[in-house]
Amino acid sequence: MAAKKKLYRSKDNKILAGIIGGLGEYFDIDPTVLRLGWLLVFVFTGIFPVLLAYIIAILIVPNKS
Numbered sequence: 001m002a003a004k005k006k007l008y009r010s011k012d013n014k015i016l017a018g019i020i021g022g023l024g025e026y027f028d029i030d031p032t033v034l035r036l037g038w039l040l041v042f043v044f045t046g047i048f049p050v051l052l053a054y055i056i057a058i059l060i061v062p063n064k065s
Contacts, residue, residue, distance in 0.1 A: 007023070
């Protein structure tokens with residue numbers, strides 16, 4: 001049986017809080033691509049919704065031990 005993957009904030013691949021780096025590790029996607037996508041959504045949604053989601057993710061997603 002395959003081990004369950006868990007979402008953590010990245011310690012190695014982080015710029016601000018490690019959320020995007022952690023998502024990249026979880027989904028096995030280059031975090032740079034995720035950061036560019038996040039930036040586009042950030043700009044085109046009026047900034048606030050994505051910023052709020054990022055702050056909530058910082059509070060919810062645990063650090064990798």
